[in-house]
Amino acid sequence: MVTTTARPTIAVWKFASCDGCQLSLLDCEDELLAVTERIEIAYFLEATRATVEGPYDVSIVEGSVTTEHDAARIREIRAASKFVMTIGACATSGGVQALRNYADVDDYVSIVYATPAYISTLATSTAISDHVTVDFELRGCPIDRGQLLEVILALLSGRRPNVPAHSVCVECKLRGNVCVMVAHGTPCLGPITHAGCGALCPSYARGCYGCFGPAEDPNPQSLSAQLDRFGVQRVDLIRMLRTFNTAAEEFRNESDRLVAGEGKQ
């Protein structure tokens, strides 16, 4: 095993999330042990008790900010880290728990908990980039472990990660899928959704449900008009946009526009 003091220190931090994105790191079964020889895991509670004091070369952050304590914690992590990378829909857009942003959080607390006074939570779930400067965002609910490895290897070799920002449609074409929307009229968010999954859902005969969030320069209004022509109910379209990346800017703006009653053809 190579041991050199020049190995970069990496810390993995969790905020409000399901643990799935940091699990993706442990799911790199073929590469995990080789990667851990090239880095020093300084903080990764899900994997080890041993912790190293900062500063850290790279902080990998999973989860969204939903408490005052976490809002302060992310600022401390930023201050102790040279490079901050956020992973997954919770960290990059607030996640599915950002659905609270449309509701009264006190109502939510009383639906789930018998003694609301024991619960301390913010009214909103927000992306890490709403609080601190983020150096790289990796999308997905969950992230793709191949993309995670690509980003880590790029960081180790000092190059730019190859993570395309085009839409799922491009991945469908690359995979040779028949378009589920054109051929079967299946509602699909692929035209406005960020690539990374390899067009998984259309490959299984279902429409994309947007778990990688908005692609670069999407045109959600055009997609809404097309789905309207297919007879998709507006309420269903709003639900499609308001799921795992409900608070991502382009998805949020379009669902708000539809709620406001615009966009009916």
Place this chain on the structure above:
Amino acid sequence: MTDRPDSDRTLTVAALARVEGEGAMHVVIRDGALQQVQLQIYEPPRFFEAFLRGRKFTEPPDITARICGICPVAYQMSACNAIESACGVVVDGPLFDLRRLLYCGEWIESHVLHIYLLHAPDFLGFEGAIDLASAHREIVQRGLDLKKIGNELVELVGGRPIHPINIRIGGFYRVPTEAELRAFVPKLERARDLAVETVRWVAGFDFPDHAWRGELAALRHPGEYAINRGRLVSTLGLDIAPSEFDQHIAEEHVEHSTALHARIIERGEYLLGPLARMALNFDELTPLAHREATAAGLTAAERNPFRSIVVRAVEVLHACDDALAIIARYRQPDRPAIEVEPRAGVGYGWTEAPRGMLWHRYELAADGTILAARIVPPTSQNQAGIEHDLFEFVAANLDLADDELRHRSEQVIRNFDPCISCATHFLDLTVDRT
């Protein structure tokens, strides 16, 4: 002992490691007597049960998967069972078998993650799997190889290992061909060999003398080691259907936790998970899993939570065997799902997540809109039991110095493979001795 502890002390583990999610532990000792043990769950609440209201009945398999990245299939399967029961539909035949095959994949990946990466380092004196790997690389690599096959099985049926996309109410979007499943057989046969090696490896660990004396509960269904159907039975005679859960089990909200504590009414704490399943379903193990379990010293009477690592390994072996049997009899169904029409009503469903029974309840409007949802994950049901077990363990080991007591207490908690992300609605250890 040279480092004799004071009679009054407080032990704190502010952030528990090698558990899924965020939690802490607080132990208070006064005048040399153990006063209080708390598992604190500070994982922030995410309010799934609240925002499921108003969603469509087809959405819970995708949405509730996001409660837990380690056991998403469990959420998907319990959600399907509950909603299908509300709609008066039973999924059986090859579609039922495919669901169980998917679930076997999740049991393998989740259990192997816990055995090799989270739990084994405790028994071997390492801080984590990465340290373990620097001393015994071939062992950790065996675990990773086995975990990978579990993940690949989930991917084969579900589309991807975390938050599978191929699960829907009524079945699947696309079902695998017989040839696709048969092609996986050599990998599963290798997984079965690795699982046998795993059982024999963990059976040789040193286990502290300790026993859970309370009630154990698990699903049971004749003719199978119950995973995705059955009645909830216990070592004290509980025998109920999913619709009877509320009449027998009460959830309480306590101040130190965002997870709700569950108790069997009039009896108290109970434990779910591997020890419970072994106690109640030992006779349903496949012949190979039964033989290896017996050789490893396990019986239905096993009550030592430290030995749950051996039970998990036996369950991995069982899941490999079971998956092979399902593939051998699989005939591709002519359609990937049965049609499910919504109707007004209430549906209940449960399945055996890797950590124990996971219960869902949905109330639907006639058009399929969800009016109310309740989800009771295994870790929140186990939390009171884990606290109870920890209390007994700490009380019996008060002569240990703080550091040693803290470390051993963390191990007691890890015995139960608590999934704090799930339970939120869990660990940091503090010991307070004054």
